[in-house]
Amino acid sequence: MNIQKADYLIIGGGPVGIQACRMLRMSKPEASVTVLRPEDFSVIYCAIPYVIEGLIEPSSIAKKDELITETGAQLLKISASKVDFSGHLVTLTDGQQIEYGKLIIATGAVPFVPPVPGHGLKNIFTVKTAKDTDVIKAAASKAAKVVVIGAGAIGIEQAQAMQALGIETHLVDMAAHPLSTMFDSEFGQIISEQVIASGIKWQGSAPLQKFGGNDSVSEVILGNGSSISLNAGKDFVIVSAGVKPELELFRASDLEIVKDGIVVNERMQTNIPDVYAAGDCVHFASAIDGQPLGGKLATNAVPMAKVAARNLLGKEATYKGFVNGAATCVGDLRVGGTGFTESFAKLRGFTTVCGFGQTTSRFPIMPGAKKVQVKLVAYAKTGRLLGGQIIGPDAVAERIDVISLALQHKMHLSDLAELSYSAQPWQTFYPAANPIVMAAEEALKKL
Template sequence: MVYDAKFFKEKRNIDVFLYHEATRILLQRKAVMIRNTATGEGKEYSYDKLLIASGARAFVPPIKGLDRKGVFTLRPLEDGIAIKEYIGSNSPKNGLLIGAGYIGMEMAESFTEAGMKVTVVEKMPSIVGTMDDEITEIIEKELNSKGVKLLKSKAVAEFAGEDSRLNRAILDGGEMIDADIAVVGAGLRPNSEIAREAGIELGKTGAIKVNQRMETNIPDIYAAGDCAESYHLVLGRNVYIPLATTANKQGRVAGENIAGGEVSFPGIVGTAIFKVFDLEVGRTGITEKEAKVEGIDYVSNVIEHGSRAPYYPGVSPIRIKLLADKKTGRLLGAQMVGREGVSKRIDVFATALTVKMTAHDMRNLDLGYAPPFSPPYDPILIAADELHKKLQGKG
């Protein structure tokens, strides 16, 4: 998207083979079998250093009628273009989204703005599974107020229609939903098969296991991006959270090391932000749900405070949920939702998590104050202070 093959050749003298697929890694020969997808021809390329950057693909649940016209996944880029073209030429009236994750939320907004009546079907009992209920309840209200219909704990069994086109979806229980376009956004799976088949170690997540230098367990083979795991600085172990920012950083580190450098990517803290209609939503670290699964002894707190000085036009409430380790007070995670001022405030927490700050340390941070941008006590400081009091048994 950003660069093309010509750019790489001309500016950096890198050969890019489009329409070529790597089919097998031959460890002993330090080579890769490459198939020209246009001609079907296969050829062996040898390497000194190899980077696997094979990305991820959309997970598509086993639903009948996936091949109907009007049914899309949202990966890779071509899917996005195809969806746009389909909307342009078919003017669908009823949009159906399978999965209420970040993509589902963003698509709900896009489809509504394209004039569709939108239904979101989520198989779990709550939307945006990477967040806790105190945050998702506000997102649900926003979806409601914009006319988006939300069906939780439901799954689509079949995409149906009169001809080859999608006209309706049938839920597991038999319920029918009008739909002339549907997007399945049920998460990503790493394209790690080529690595696994070569005997390169995968993590428990199914993605390629790498160290901080982005090296796999096989010498001279690196992996980076959506096909690889990341080290989670709060959890203290590898996770699979495929996001563009992480992929970018991993790619740089792998590239620099392959070129003889000596750099490392320390890891992530699980930061993610998205926009859904008039809401900004963000999270970093771990949620209460995750803390429970991990068996971590935590204290959590929810506060609401204004985005600007109370008298300043445009002020709106920001809700923050924080988690800290009960014994040490170390911050474990932050979630936030509001109409403004969320995305960068989450970055303050992400920075704090990276350096293992406590709620006590955070409440004294020297954050900026000006009436158009924050109240004298920023919501960040209020949240940290309240959590600190709770940790001390005074909250």
């Protein structure tokens, strides 16, 4: 059997695989790059709820093969079945073998389903792939009721999609309010009210206990003593309880793996020579305190891929950790958070001070001006910024990015209090009423 050769082999064709491939080929066009991707196509995961709701076409979220092939790289739509790290050899499921010079592991993550009794019943779905999208769209066409387990960003977006389709929708979470990793209780209460106002039946402090049913799920039993009945075979459950790294291929190898992923250093190198890893499959740390933390977001994966590629090209690059900036929509609200919440900062051992800022999305004299609220969290001993939260009608993600940049550079409240910014009647608050600055100034008074 002929053995193919690749200077760079990438296992995985998602955000990391695409980004690393493009950087390697564009910077070193003489090098051969092969990407392994078992799916016919990868999708823009965070847009799946909008396909299910019918707002956009399924084809619009498919990432084109040309993102890889137009660079001159080889794309193989197949899985690896075995990796021989010492021999620099990867065996594919059809028996082909590829000898690599350098390897990037970019296998990503798969949805996590809590292993409670009944978790294997029919009509319990997760959402990650194009196939999942098709399955849920088909199920939604005949269902009268759906239960969404998990009120993170994807869970809320799935629940809103189901509600928009006219299905009785229940959203449950073990936390007291939705988006609990992004928001403290002040904003969490506002989000809860918005969810309920949309018609979704919300239950917080309701951990999943078990699923009931014979063949298909007919009941969701919660730890708060309540249960939700379903019409078996027609109604369904969507589990949106996070993800776990996809690492089965490497479990029996010498690759250093912990619960949350592959152990890598700041250059995205693993413990095995010539093997790098990046994205949802790796274990990494927060940029805020340097301690391990979950950060399985595409917006974290892409910078990791760039760092891995730069190092493979012989350039010095390090990944400093993530701050987990994220945003979503809840009804008419745009909401976003980054870094640590006040409650999580305390769990990590920080004493905190917080500041709030409230203004309007436009000059108050302009039509359509609506309320914008900001919360900043800082370390009480030094004033160093630890996190931020924003709720408003628009432009929330962009302002969260400002706070994320401040977190990456370990800025203090005093830096944000002196923030230089723009103002324009249609687009921003009054010149003297930047809510980030206002929140920083309020927190500074408490130091």
